[in-house]
Amino acid sequence: MTRHIEIRKNTYLDSVSLMSMSTRANAVEGVTQALLGMATPMNKEVLANVGVQDAAVDEAKPSDLMIVIDASEDTIGAAIAAVDDILTRKDKKAGEADEVRYRTLDGAFAEVPDANLVLISVNGAFAAREARKALNAGKSVMIFSDNVSVEDELSLKNLAHEKGLIVMGPDCGTAIIGGTGLAFANAVRRGSIGVVGASGTGSQEVSVRVHDFGGGISQLIGTGGRDLSTDIGGISMIDGITALDADPETKVIVLISKPPAEEVAEKVLAVAGAASKPVFVTFLGSDRTESGYENVTMVTEGTKPLAIAAVVASGIDESTLDKHPLNIPLIEEVRAKLAPEQKYVRGLFCGGTLCDESMFAALGKYDNVYSNIQKDPAYRIGATDASREHTFLDMGDDDFTNGRPHPMIDPSLRLQRIVAEADDPEVGVIAMDFVLGFGSHEDPVGVTIPAITEAKEKAAARGQHLEILGYVLGTDLDTPAIADQVAKLEAAGVTIASSSTNLGLLAREFVAKGDN
Amino acid sequence: MSVNDLFSTALKPVNLGLDMFAEDLKAQGVEPVLMDWTPPGGGDPEVIAALSRLEDPAVAEKIDAANQVALERILGSQPFLEGFGQAIDTVPGMTRKTILHAGPPIEFTRMSGPMKGAVTGALVFEGLAEDVDEAFELAASGEITFSPCHEHQSVGSMAGATSASMWVHRVTNRTYGNTAYTNLSEQLSKILRFGANDQSVIDRLNWMRDVFGPVLAGAMELNTDGIDLRLMLSQALHMGDEAHNRNVAGTTLLIQALAPYILESDFTTKEKREVFDFVASSDYFSGPTWMVAAKASMDAANGIENSTVVTTMARNGVDFGIRVSGTGGQWFTGPAQEVVGPMFAGYTPADSGLDMGDSAITETFGIGGFAMAAAPAIVALVGGTVDEAMGYSRTMNAITTGNNPNVTIPALDFMGVPSGIDVRKVMETGILPLINTAIAHKDPGIGMIGAGITHPPVEAFQKALRALADTVKP
Numbered sequence: 001m002t003r004h005i006e007i008r009k010n011t012y013l014d015s016v017s018l019m020s021m022s023t024r025a026n027a028v029e030g031v032t033q034a035l036l037g038m039a040t041p042m043n044k045e046v047l048a049n050v051g052v053q054d055a056a057v058d059e060a061k062p063s064d065l066m067i068v069i070d071a072s073e074d075t076i077g078a079a080i081a082a083v084d085d086i087l088t089r090k091d092k093k094a095g096e097a098d099e100v101r102y103r104t105l106d107g108a109f110a111e112v113p114d115a116n117l118v119l120i121s122v123n124g125a126f127a128a129r130e131a132r133k134a135l136n137a138g139k140s141v142m143i144f145s146d147n148v149s150v151e152d153e154l155s156l157k158n159l160a161h162e163k164g165l166i167v168m169g170p171d172c173g174t175a176i177i178g179g180t181g182l183a184f185a186n187a188v189r190r191g192s193i194g195v196v197g198a199s200g201t202g203s204q205e206v207s208v209r210v211h212d213f214g215g216g217i218s219q220l221i222g223t224g225g226r227d228l229s230t231d232i233g234g235i236s237m238i239d240g241i242t243a244l245d246a247d248p249e250t251k252v253i254v255l256i257s258k259p260p261a262e263e264v265a266e267k268v269l270a271v272a273g274a275a276s277k278p279v280f281v282t283f284l285g286s287d288r289t290e291s292g293y294e295n296v297t298m299v300t301e302g303t304k305p306l307a308i309a310a311v312v313a314s315g316i317d318e319s320t321l322d323k324h325p326l327n328i329p330l331i332e333e334v335r336a337k338l339a340p341e342q343k344y345v346r347g348l349f350c351g352g353t354l355c356d357e358s359m360f361a362a363l364g365k366y367d368n369v370y371s372n373i374q375k376d377p378a379y380r381i382g383a384t385d386a387s388r389e390h391t392f393l394d395m396g397d398d399d400f401t402n403g404r405p406h407p408m409i410d411p412s413l414r415l416q417r418i419v420a421e422a423d424d425p426e427v428g429v430i431a432m433d434f435v436l437g438f439g440s441h442e443d444p445v446g447v448t449i450p451a452i453t454e455a456k457e458k459a460a461a462r463g464q465h466l467e468i469l470g471y472v473l474g475t476d477l478d479t480p481a482i483a484d485q486v487a488k489l490e491a492a493g494v495t496i497a498s499s500s501t502n503l504g505l506l507a508r509e510f511v512a513k514g515d516n
Numbered sequence: 517m518s519v520n521d522l523f524s525t526a527l528k529p530v531n532l533g534l535d536m537f538a539e540d541l542k543a544q545g546v547e548p549v550l551m552d553w554t555p556p557g558g559g560d561p562e563v564i565a566a567l568s569r570l571e572d573p574a575v576a577e578k579i580d581a582a583n584q585v586a587l588e589r590i591l592g593s594q595p596f597l598e599g600f601g602q603a604i605d606t607v608p609g610m611t612r613k614t615i616l617h618a619g620p621p622i623e624f625t626r627m628s629g630p631m632k633g634a635v636t637g638a639l640v641f642e643g644l645a646e647d648v649d650e651a652f653e654l655a656a657s658g659e660i661t662f663s664p665c666h667e668h669q670s671v672g673s674m675a676g677a678t679s680a681s682m683w684v685h686r687v688t689n690r691t692y693g694n695t696a697y698t699n700l701s702e703q704l705s706k707i708l709r710f711g712a713n714d715q716s717v718i719d720r721l722n723w724m725r726d727v728f729g730p731v732l733a734g735a736m737e738l739n740t741d742g743i744d745l746r747l748m749l750s751q752a753l754h755m756g757d758e759a760h761n762r763n764v765a766g767t768t769l770l771i772q773a774l775a776p777y778i779l780e781s782d783f784t785t786k787e788k789r790e791v792f793d794f795v796a797s798s799d800y801f802s803g804p805t806w807m808v809a810a811k812a813s814m815d816a817a818n819g820i821e822n823s824t825v826v827t828t829m830a831r832n833g834v835d836f837g838i839r840v841s842g843t844g845g846q847w848f849t850g851p852a853q854e855v856v857g858p859m860f861a862g863y864t865p866a867d868s869g870l871d872m873g874d875s876a877i878t879e880t881f882g883i884g885g886f887a888m889a890a891a892p893a894i895v896a897l898v899g900g901t902v903d904e905a906m907g908y909s910r911t912m913n914a915i916t917t918g919n920n921p922n923v924t925i926p927a928l929d930f931m932g933v934p935s936g937i938d939v940r941k942v943m944e945t946g947i948l949p950l951i952n953t954a955i956a957h958k959d960p961g962i963g964m965i966g967a968g969i970t971h972p973p974v975e976a977f978q979k980a981l982r983a984l985a986d987t988v989k990p
Contacts, residue, residue: 023858035861042705043861050862068861101552103914103945105530112549114528116517119548121533126555129568130532138517144533164518178527180546183537187544219523243519438540479543 001032002076004069007056011065012038018065021086028082030075035068036087105133119182120169121145127170128152135159135167143169143224144183146398150231153224157235166239169224173200173439176207176220184408184439187477191216192314194244196237198223198257201351201396201435202284202303204473205500206256209307211475212499213321215314218250219243225352228260234268241268245275252313253279254306258356259286272296278313282306284353285360302357302501324498326505334429334495334510337465342428345507346421347392348414350407350444351473354433354500355394361504362390365512372399387421408440415451422455422466429467430455431507433500434485436474445472445485449492456493467510470494471503554946557981558974566985567943570824574990579842579940582823586841587917587936589820590881593813594690596742597805600700600733602725604680607668607697611680613644614661618676618874619832620847621664624655628833628852630711630869633960634675635662637713641721642679648713648961666828667845670697671811671874673804674709674956675833682721683729685805687745689812696812698805698874700724700732703798706963710956711869723790727783731791735777743773745809749883750923752802753933758891759806760875760884761952761967766802771795807874810881817936819844822988825917826937826980829880829949829972833872833956838976840939843987848980850973855955857897857968869958871970876951882920882933885950885969886912890925890933897952897968908950909934915941915949939984942977 018036025034035052037043039060047057052068060066067087071079102108109115118134120127124147131141135156143156148170160167168175174197175182179190186204188211197203200222207217221243223236237255244250253275260268260283272279273293281291282299291298299306304323312318345362349355355373362369368389374380381388383399393400395407395414407414414432421430434444441447452468459466470489474482486496497503517525530549531538541548557563570579603610610616615635617627627635636651639660645651654660665672672678684697702720706712736742748769755765771792778788795801818827823841830837837847852870859865878884888895889909892902909925912934919932937949948971955966 018858021858022861033862037861045706046860046862099550101550103552103554103947105532105551107914107945108530108549108551112528112530114525115530115549116522116525116528118530118532119537121531121537122553123555125561126559126564129556129564130553132568133571134530139530140517140519140522144537166519166522178523178525180527180529180541180544182529182541239519243523246520247523249523438543439536 001070002073004067004071004076004080005052005054005056006067007039007060008065008067010063012063024086025069025083028079030071031069031079031083032072033068033070034083035066037066038062039064039066105130105137109137109139115139117142117177119144121183124148124170128156131156131167132159135163135165138163138165140165141167141169142172142175142182142222143167144172145169146171150226153226154232157232161235161239166221166243167236168222171226172222172224174203174220175222176217178219181438184435184437185220186211186437186473186475188475189216190218192218192249192251193254193310194218194247194250194252195220195254195256196223196240196244197221197255198225198227198237199284199353199356201473202256202353202356204351204435204437205303205354206254206307208473208475209304209499210311213307213311214316215311218247225258228257228264228268230261230264234260234264237268238271241271241275241279245277251277251315252310253277254310255279255281256303256306257283259283269293269296280306280309280313284356302504304499304501324502326502326509330495331506331509334467335512338428338467338511339464340513341426342464343511343513344427345390345392345429345431345511346387346427347431347507348417348421349392349394349433350396350411350414350435351433352394352396354471354473354503355392357500358431358504358507359392362392362508365508366390372397387424393417408435408444411441411444411447415448418448418451419454419458422458425462425464427466428511429469429507431469431503432471433503434470434472436472436478436480436482436485443480445488449488452492452494468494469497469503469507469510471497471500473500556946557943557978558946560978563943563978563981566982567940569985570940570981570988572990575988578822579824579988582820582842583825583917583936583938586817586820586823586825589692589817590813590935591918591920591922592691593746593816595687595696595745595809595812596690597685597736597745598688598742599686599736600683600729601686602680602729603678603682603684603697603699606684606686607670607678609663609668611661612642613659614663614680615639616663616665616668616670616672616676616678617832618665618672618674618872619830620835620837620849622662622832622834624660624662626834628869628872629959630872630956631675631677631833633711633713634677634708636960637708637717638677638679640713641708641718642681664830665874666830666839668697669695669815671807671830671877672699672709673807673875674873674954675711676874677708681725683724683733685808687808687812688742689816692816694812694815696808696815698808698811700728701801701804703794704800704964710954710963711960712963713961727787728791728794731778731781731783731787732774734781734783735774738777738780743770745805746922748773749806749809753883753887753890753923754926756891756893758884758887758894758952760803760878761897761954762799762891762894763802763806764799766806767795767799770802770805803875806883807877810877810883814877814880817841824939824984826880826939829876829951830874831871831876833870836871836972836976838972838980840980840984843980843983846983848976848983850975850979853970853973855953855968855970857955857966859955859966860964863957863965867957867965869956871951871953872956873953875953879949879951880937882916882923882935885952887925887933888950888952889928892927911947912950914945915947939977939980943981948972948974948977
């Protein structure tokens with residue numbers, strides 16, 4: 001151990017700075033103890049208390065800086081240099097201007113009064129209060145957060161309604177306002193078709209199909225999945241229809257939802273019926289074919305027919321559309337490859353509505369369709385249950401996402417499931433969606449291909465062909481673009497469906513046997 | 517803005533939550549308003565419910581009006597130093613066997629090491645015990661009355677130990693007529709208020725009782741005008757003090773004002789010389805003076821119905837307590853926190869006692885940590901850069917009711933110090949008041965070992981907010 005004592009004459013440093021420097025000097029490698037201080041009587045006493053006795057210290061004046069460094073023999077030189085470096089105050093260059101961030105919504109509104117929408121994705125326990133603040137300040141809100149109570153949802157939507165604002169959500173994954181996608185959304189052309197959707201991926205699918213058919217979206221309003229329940233009574237959908245009816249850019253209105261409660265459906269349809277524009281409605285899985293209003297058309301066959309009806313009504317010549325009809329020769333070809341025992345479809349989905357649509361397609365043909373979102377409890381299975389017969393899983397449902405990110409962001413759970421389904425020799429088709437766009441995984445296909453390859457190899461090892469059927473929800477404007485993702489899938493031997501509707505139809509037809 | 521206006525206007529979204537969504541907005545050429553949000557009320561659902569109750573427009577209007585009254589009283593206060601007297605003759609409720617202490621009420625057995633050291637030293641100083649050992653027995657016997665300084669119109673720095681024969685400042689708020697007290701600075705390091713209590717400490721207290729106090733009192737008897745502390749405080753801030761941890765300018769101004777009267781007094785030259793030497797021995801002489809000036813101002817703002825303005829922040833080394841204008845004398849407490857900052861050579865954070873003292877009355881008023889930007893020389897307390905110090909003063913604007921135009925910070929374009937901490941805003945923003953303060957050794961008998969910054973415990977504000985939600989009615 002070596003002690004280095006140095007007195008720097010007439011070197012003044014503020015005592016607080018010195019305390020700070022001492023703290024840092026003591027952290028220098030090799031230093032056992034470093035003491036820095038002006039030679040005041042008090043500091044000399046401090047030195048004496050820790051056993052430093054030295055004639056130079058005794059003689060030092062309060063205007064002198066005392067430096068005492070204890071360090072091991074071989075590090076003392078480096079330690080002195082390091083401490084000296086700390087003592088040499090460098091002028092710290094001012095950093096780049098920080099991003100301005102606000103602590104409270106009120107603070108943000110005060111500084112940015114033209115803010116006109118608040119996108120809330122904080123924990124659901126806190127979302128309602130922030131949404132209320134935004135509404136009281138005259139801003140519409142989109143609540144991405146889930147776990148907001150029904151009571152809060154109702155009071156927020158009533159408040160918005162009174163103020164002429166709109167609440168999108170809670171648990172609303174998608175919106176396009178003024179051409180800007182919010183949360184999960186696809187890059188689509190602007191146009192004259194306004195969408196109000198109570199289902200997130202269903203709305204995304206409609207917007208993508210509209211784009212694909214050459215149409216465009218004026219506004220896409222997500223309402224959150226509970227909006228059409230009896231409790232909420234469709235407040236946001238109704239306000240959305242009213243707003244789109246008054247919007248000069250919107251020529252055609254599209255509504256999409258799971259089947260609402262009957263009295264809510266009546267209310268919503270009545271508002272749609274009072275609109276001055278054509279309205280096309282899909283309540284996925286509902287049998288209702290008549291709206292009762294002349295301008296309101298029920299579309300029961302799925303999201304693709306809904307989009308076609310809307311683009312045609314918006315003025316696009318139907319004969320110019322490439323409707324991607326079901327590929328019958330392809331169906332024959334796949335059927336021929338599958339062994340007699342390969343009777344079942346396993347659908348593994350990120351998008352809830354995409355899962356719904358495929359499941360309903362299967363239900364149109366088979367009874368033994370299991371799902372975590374099945375209405376009939378007899379056919380419901382949980383996230384940890386093994387698949388049975390025809391199984392369609394919405395892996396974005398709470399069951400699966402509890403404590404983990406949505407599969408559109410983190411697909412790892414689905415990757416395991418793809419491989420596991422391939423162990424079942426009765427499985428003929430694994431159907432799955434890939435959702436592109438804002439908010440989604442940057443390369444959903446790329447991360448999934450290894451699992452697809454493994455699944456196919458498993459089946460091949462026992463002499464079976466396993467058909468992997470994929471659908472990519474995305475546009476040429478998305479990043480990555482749809483063509484890029486489709487090409488990767490095709491290279492891996494995956495069959496591509498051209499729409500969510502076709503995905504369901506192809507899957508059910510591929511596994512159909514002789515008399516079906 | 518109606519939904520249809522939203523459709524026809526450029527989208528200006530606020531992104532509250534996932535940064536990923538903000539990035540996506542930027543990628544689409546839309547510049548989102550960014551938030552640095554934390555759950556209000558520390559995430560406590562009861563506190564959030566209380567906040568929401570207080571946000572009812574009718575309730576909020578009442579509170580805002582009451583807080584304006586409280587703020588006006590803080591800003592309009594004119595604390596004048598009028599004299600010095602011995603606590604027994606001056607401080608309301610003082611007895612020979614009373615020891616006042618800093619912070620919210622606490623019994624002797626629960627006191628922190630340094631407070632025990634200070635209390636027992638004070639008992640020896642008062643002649644109530646022969647030595648420190650005997651003082652420990654006496655303190656625990658129940659014969660001594662312990663009471664918070666704050667409940668006697670007083671404040672005490674660090675342990676705040678104030679006993680009958682100690683001399684105190686007498687400061688009157690000439691606008692509102694209330695008076696406040698605090699004892700004299702013992703200067704720094706190994707002193708009673710930091711828990712040191714050996715003979716050198718007692719000797720100094722004796723000298724303060726016999727010479728220092730009488731000389732200052734004699735001087736102020738000659739100064740019949742009193743000293744305008746608010747004016748002097750304002751000057752001190754302009755000279756680079758924040759009037760809590762840096763007092764070099766304030767001390768110079770104060771002794772300069774006192775010096776002619778000290779010279780004119782009847783004491784011996786030797787005694788006068790001792791006083792000047794003592795004041796010159798450290799910059800802290802005026803520290804208590806700013807505390808009592810703040811106390812006299814804050815007391816004027818106490819007891820205003822419906823006001824959510826904090827009028828007291830004080831800690832006893834175990835509990836941190838706040839009091840709020842609208843709830844009067846009620847204390848709301850949480851655990852005293854660690855103080856983080858540079859330490860004297862030879863000590864480590866393991867030696868530190870927890871946050872202690874009534875000196876946070878300065879921050880309650882708007883100086884100290886709230887005025888860090890005025891004192892660039894001590895920025896090491898807050899991490900080292902002047903920018904950071906500036907940031908702290910600006911940040912406090914988010915939790916206060918207004919700014920004090922009488923006490924300003926030159927480097928921030930003469931912004932008035934942020935004043936009138938609002939419990940609602942603290943809970944809403946998650947920003948806790950910044951306090952800069954000294955660090956006492958955790959054991960009795962040692963003294964000061966460093967200085968740094970700390971914050972009140974969130975619990976104190978949570979409790980206050982819940983009480984306010986019950987108190988304030990639409």
